[in-house]
Every structure is written in C-alpha cells, then in structure tokens.
Amino acid sequence: MSELQEKESRSGEPGLIQAIHVGEILCVGTELLLGQIINTNAAWLARQLTLLGISSYYQTVVGDNPDRVRLAMETAASRSDLIVVTGGLGPTADDLTMAIAAQVAGQPLVEHRESRAAIADYFHRLGRLAITENNWKQALLPQNAQVMPNHNGTAPGAILEFTYQGKPKVMILLPGPPSEMNLMFQESAAPYLEMRTATRFRHHFVRLIGIGESAAETLFLDLIDGQNNPTLAPYASEGEVMFRVTQLIHDESEPDNTAGLLAEIQKRAGDYIYEIGPRNMPALVKDLLLEQNKTISFAESCTAGLVAATFGEISGVSAVFKGSIVAYANEVKVNQLQVPADLLAEFGAVSEETAVAMAKGCRDVMKTDLAVSITGIAGPDGGTADKPVGLVYLAVASERGVEVRRMQIPGNRARIRKVSTLNAFDLARRELLR
C-alpha cells in the first residue's frame, strides 16, 4: 500500500481526506492579550509546522470570549486546511475552546470515558481525593474527536476532522501550558500530521560554536542565495548558531541529496562545526563520555548550577555525571574545592589561576575523569575596568592536565550565563576528542 493510499484509508470518509498544505495557529487566552505571558507556543508550533512542510500565513490571538473564539476559528477554517488551537482547555469557567470547536465542527459534546478516568487517575496520583466539579468538564469532548491524552496535566486534546464551506478541514486542539502542549503535539499531533502532508522536508542541522551568526552567514552567503533543493538557511536558536540544510521530498524513500552541500559547508566552516545532526552540545558530551566510559563533574561560580542543571535535563545522564559543586562564595571555593586561599587573594575569584585550581580541586574531590570549572562576572554589578562584566574563565581538568579558556561575553546576565554554559560543555568536548 502506497503512503498516499494509506493516508486515504485512514478515514471511513474518503471525500474528507486530502493532504494538508496550509495551516494556521490560533492561541486562546486573555493573559496573552494582556501581555502577561509571552506567546512562546506560537513560535514553537510554527517551527513544527515548518518542519512538517505545512505553510503558514497567519497567527491569531484572541481572549477567552466565545464569540471571538468562534469567529477566529471560522475565519481560519475559511482560508487554511488546518487550524492548530492552543489554550482554553482548562477546568475553569472561562475555558471554552473545546465547546466552541465542537460547534464549529458540528459535533455534540459527549463525555469521553477514558479521559474522565485519566483525570481521576491524575488527581489520585497527586494525592488529592476531592476532585472539584469543574475538572470533569475536561472530559467533555466532540463526538467524533480523536482524543489526545495529556501526560503532563488533566486536559485532553482533540483532533477534529470536519467539513467547512464544503471543504475538508482539520482542527487540532492543544492545552495552553507549554509542557503539556509540546508533549501532546509530539506524541499525538505530529504523527497524525505526518500522515496528512504530501511533501515534507528532510533536515540536517549544522551546529557551530566559536563564530557569530552574521559571520557564519557571510561564509555561506552564496550557498544561501544560490541553492534551490536542498536549501541552506540560518536557523534561529537562542545561544547557539545553527544552520538548516533542507531537502524537499515527497516520499521517505527518495535518496538524500544533501551530501554535496554538507561537504561544502564542512570545508568552509569545519573548525566551528561541532555537530551535523540532532544532538546539542550537552547531549554530544554525554555520548562522548559514555563511549569513553568516563565521568564528569563541574565546579561552577557565575553559572551557579546552570551547567549541572542543563546536563541534568538529559535523561540517563547519571551514568556519566557524578555531580557539581556550586561555589558562589569564596569560602566554598576554598573549603569544598580546595582552592588555596592565598591564590584566591592574590589573583581574585575571576582569574585563570582560580579557574585552574577549581577544576583541579573538583576533579580530586569528586573523583571524576573530567572536571570543568566556570568563574566569571555575570553582572549587572561587580565589573571593574580590569575585570568587566562578561569576563569568564573556564578550565577543564583531566589526567592530561588542565586547559583554560578566557572569554569576554557581551550581553546581559542571562546571556552571559548561557554562553558560559555552552562553552563549559565545548571545553569538555574538545578534551574528549583529543
């Protein structure tokens, strides 16, 4: 059975099924209109639609108002094949999205038994036995909905297939909190959409470190402008410089034609490229440690635990990660990291000497193969003419000795901590590749 046949056979109503080309995003929430939260959902979903090969021409935000939610859904249905809706699925009185979507799709709301059981189970696991009446509302779903379970909350999502103005439409309803929305989209909505798109993209992500985005773009300018399929484009990603090589395909069996372009990119920027693939810097370091059967620890001053916390985001990291000492105060550098007090007094906390002593001390006390230290001035206060805000020293200690990196990082406190964190992993990576 061909992919297209398979797509068509998924529905009992063949007239309803066609490929999704154009989708748009509708976010429901008065808190968005009031500017109380930043709409990260729209950007995240927009990236997912782009990766799926679905074009998008509009994003809309409306508040928790039934008339305007309905109008926005109808407007979207009149011009796009797919409407991805977030927000307004919660238990409270102003969460109206599901009920209005049911009206727009022409389906009555019915109680979904499994969702009711899932809500009861969720509260049970929470240890809350008294479930308020409004929580059960979340189990009322449009009659023909494909229900998407919520593994990070109580509100289930739904995929609705319906006809609007004589044309087949799909509406995907997701909860507003990003942790619930992202997981549900990846688990349930993306697999559905993959079956419904005629073209898709094959992406390779080129990840660079040690070069700015505009400098990298200058290196690749003719490749960005002159390519048709595959294409090369910068891929905005905070704190990382990434480019995306994209091949348009109609079928997974089409051969990958990106090798030539990737080789040219490698030739021009090989020194800066740390990965062509899905792994970010911490994941790459974890894999290298696993391969080499080595362990790591961190000694953090200005990053204050961000390096450890970033490593801890990766599940299964405990095989290689023993721990970290966050030495914010100088006495912790002395007592827990064995930095000599006179060295600290002579060179200061933010110095090559202290970075080296922190890394060595950390490696000794934590008994790991590698230890990486970070000490710097994250600001906004604390800088001097000699040691301005953004000055950061990093060091990596291994059985081979110690390597140091000095950086002057522009930007605010959050950016300085983030760039320092990325470089801590890069220092470990370079040591592991030696």
Added chain:
Amino acid sequence: MSELQEKESRSGEPGLIQAIHVGEILCVGTELLLGQIINTNAAWLARQLTLLGISSYYQTVVGDNPDRVRLAMETAASRSDLIVVTGGLGPTADDLTMAIAAQVAGQPLVEHRESRAAIADYFHRLGRLAITENNWKQALLPQNAQVMPNHNGTAPGAILEFTYQGKPKVMILLPGPPSEMNLMFQESAAPYLEMRTATRFRHHFVRLIGIGESAAETLFLDLIDGQNNPTLAPYASEGEVMFRVTQLIHDESEPDNTAGLLAEIQKRAGDYIYEIGPRNMPALVKDLLLEQNKTISFAESCTAGLVAATFGEISGVSAVFKGSIVAYANEVKVNQLQVPADLLAEFGAVSEETAVAMAKGCRDVMKTDLAVSITGIAGPDGGTADKPVGLVYLAVASERGVEVRRMQIPGNRARIRKVSTLNAFDLARRELLR
C-alpha cells in the same frame, strides 16, 4: 481646559478626535510565521495598551506579503479604534508595511526631509559613509503622518489618523527590533495615546502554592463572577498559580479600592498565598534571607543544580547564597554531604532519611544558616512500584532542626524538576517565616 477638551483641541478636525477604547496589535514578519523568533513585541505592546486602559481583543501575525498585510490592516480597522503595527519598516525589498499603511489610510507617500537627514546622520555616526539606495526608502512616509524618530536605528515610525468605514481610526507603525520599538513607543507613541485614552488599570497579583488552579478558582468562584470593579481573574503562569485583582481607574490619583477584595481573598486562601505583589518565590526567599541576615545552600540530587541555577538568576543573590552541592551520584552524597553510607544502603537515595541527612550535611559543610535538600525520581526511568517516578523528598535544615516534605509530582522529567525546585524555595520560605 479639561482633559477631554484638551484632547479635542489637539486636532484641527474635531470630527476625527475621540477617545481610543479598543486597540489591536498586528505584527508583520515572515520570521514570526516560521517560528524563527518568539513574538516578544506582542506581549510588550499588549502590556503597554493594558496600562493605558486600552482594551485589546485580537493579536495578528502575518508575513511580508502585501495582500495579507493590507487585509490584516483593514480587518483590524473594521473592528478597533487603534491598530499598532510592528515590523516591515526596514530597507529591504520585502519591507512593505509603511507603503501599505499609506494606502489603507488613503495618503500618498512623500519624502520626509528630517527622516532622510536622520538616516544620513545615523550612518555617519556608525562610520559608514556609503549608504545604499534602499536605505532612503525609509524616509518615504504617508503625507499626513506624525513622524516618530528612531533613536536606536534608521527606520522612522509614524502615527496615522484616518477615517475607515466612516469612523476615525489611528494606526501606529513601529519598527520590529525590540530595542527600536520599545524606545519609540515610550518616547512618542505612549504620550500620544495618553492624550487619547479615558481609562486605565491598576493590578495586584496574588501568588499561591500548594493548591491547584481549579481548586483555587473554586474557592473564589463568587468573587470572580460577582465583581465588577475591582475584578478578580485567574492569571496563567507556568508552574505557579496566580490570580489578578484589577481596578479600572480614570486617573492615577483615584484611591486604591482593592483592599476589601484582597482581604477576602486572604481570608479564604491565606494558607496558600505566599505573596500579593511582584515577587516570585525565589525573589521572596532572597528578600527574607537578606532581612534576617541569613545564608542558604542547597544539596540537590534529582534537580541536578536547577534550584541553584534558579536562585542564581537573581542578581545580587550572592549576599545570601553561598553555593550548592549537586550530588547526583551516591558517592557524592557520602563524600561531599556526609550522608552515612549505611543509611543510604538501608533506606535508598530517595527517602526521607537521606533527604534529612543531605540537608544536615549540607548545612554543616557549607556553613550556612539554612540548607535545603532535594532527592527524588525525575524519570522517565528509575521508578519502582514502591518509589514511582515523581516521588520527591525535600528537607530544610536550620538551627531549629530539620523539616521534611514528601511529594508525588505528576508529569514528565522537566515538570518534576520544576515543581521540586519551587517547593525547595517554599520549604525555605516557611522555615524563614517560623
């Protein structure tokens, strides 16, 4: 002269002038539709409109496409008094916003001499003497525009007053880069809008912990439904339960009338409220430590540095925060935190006994007034029937002794770590308030 008279006298066309009640935000940029950047402009502008007392019912994003930009402007003009547009004012060929706005407002584009001079001056200060032809395009502005100078870039902004479908409308055009947009809005657009608005809002934020959003709403249901001015509404904020008390005012000198409602909220949910005001949980803990002249440290297992990293986000925290020991491996719990090896063997890493020993040991070795420990199973692997994923023990050690909290946190790894972190600070807060 009354405020209203003053407003009316500002224009030679009294028929055009009336108070602005409803405004909406239109963001132009293909990079937003592709999800390459997060739309922080919409949230920032929405907050400004809210503070000015301008209601907002829609936000829209369109790409750099002339037909869709025009349609979006016309749709907005058909339903709102004010349209605030960002993006598409730059020098490149796809920056079309100003030209289309001129069409919608029925005004020809003419060269604005001062803006041309300002562009020349900007490049001169930058040291670039060769100005490309496309830069001059930015000096072409609608004939009757009130021009807003750009002190952080080259593209001037514009305020357009025009009639659409027989009604007076205002369109405010701002550049897309936040640094240019924010400054121009504050310098030029806000003063204009202050003259044109009749009402504004005063907000108080009520922050709760230990209760879910729907349970909290049940406590307040009659207050949410029955109040007119001030109003009470849930305020979505990930990982936190927040409510907003809002008073509609016409003048900053009007007295605050929210005390009665805030007192009633306090009476019903006082046990769960940790702050009525702007501070989140870590900021509150920092202030309590400063007031009491105390220091804190953390011993983290499953959070892997996230508690320390969250505290480290606050600038100036070094006065109270000595450091943290991330004890991912058991040997670090034994060696760095003095957890007895036989206790660990008997009760396991995730147990009340280990949490207590970690907090005590951390307080001793870090020499702080308080130490908070966190040990749990963040998943996705590692859970058992006895100790399922999401089981977390937290403890706080002080001169008074040790307090423990046991939690069973639903959700994925990221959520379990986040909720654990919030509760680590809450445990410290409760200890500091004893």
